[in-house]
Amino acid sequence: MIRRFLSKNKAVLGYGLSLAVLLFILKWLELRFVIYDHAMELYVGAIALMFTLLGIWLARKLTRPQKETIIIEKTVYPDTSLGFVPNETEIAGLGISKRELEVLELMARGFSNEEIANRLFVSLNTIKTHSSRLFEKLDVSRRTQAVEKAKRLRLIP
């Protein structure tokens, strides 16, 4: 606890210490030389200088550095393969299954139903049923519409 206090109030402690040292020097000067009236200006000047310097030092120590936030806008071209996060909420809300989503993705990539069937190792009819259900759920009637809507809803990249 004490260490924390020390570290937190380092500047203040430093100021106190400096003050003490300066007062000591003053006392010493007072004893060393009899202060005549004509020496007064010099004495005051010295004090002024010292404390001005102290003030400068204090100011530099105490003022916390001004933070300047520079926001660099970095344009990132939608690298569909890297930075895509599917809208799970929408997918779930529409009740689209995993398999249907797979079909949808391949559709969006321009594959025909037959090509999709070959890729997924199922029959053409299966793909047809999948796509039909997909169109129902997406409330569309053609694959191009489905792709357009799916991209708009961020179901697919």
Next chain:
Amino acid sequence: MIRRFLSKNKAVLGYGLSLAVLLFILKWLELRFVIYDHAMELYVGAIALMFTLLGIWLARKLTRPQKETIIIEKTVYPDTSLGFVPNETEIAGLGISKRELEVLELMARGFSNEEIANRLFVSLNTIKTHSSRLFEKLDVSRRTQAVEKAKRLRLIP
């Protein structure tokens, strides 16, 4: 020239002025009260305080603010719908005509050939020929592929 000097050295001049004022005050105090030995500490203290404050003020005026730059990189995704610039080079290179591009855009938006025909006030057959030529030029065989490729080549948004 004088005004420029004044404005450039405002802080220095301020310091000089303050010093003069303070010295005047000191002189006044010296005249006003006879400075006894026991009043010495108080006097010195006042000077110390004043000059410390002056030093702080000076430091704040003269030293340029300590900046701590925080750089935040903010990724900005370009709004494809607003700031879209078609790749004219590619369009010209592939020899795609204005009308064909129109058809392509409507295709991408999910319209059927018949819908496109109605929109452009031409017959279904015309749209079919347009799309056939389009597919040839894009080297694809289906509309979904055409849309995918066109978007990839930035022919359409």
Next chain:
DNA sequence: CGATGGGTCATACTTTAGTATGATTTTACG
């Protein structure tokens, strides 16, 4: 002026897409 390219349209045809319906098999869950 004639060739060229863009746009239009038609007919005839093939292929792909999409719908309707029914059935079987997995798989997940209470």
Next chain:
DNA sequence: CGTAAAATCATACTAAAGTATGACCCATCG
């Protein structure tokens, strides 16, 4: 263990999409 959702497949059909070919109009350009 039984049920519901998901996934599979089939048949039969309709509706789009796409191809091939030929024709016509019109502006532009050498």
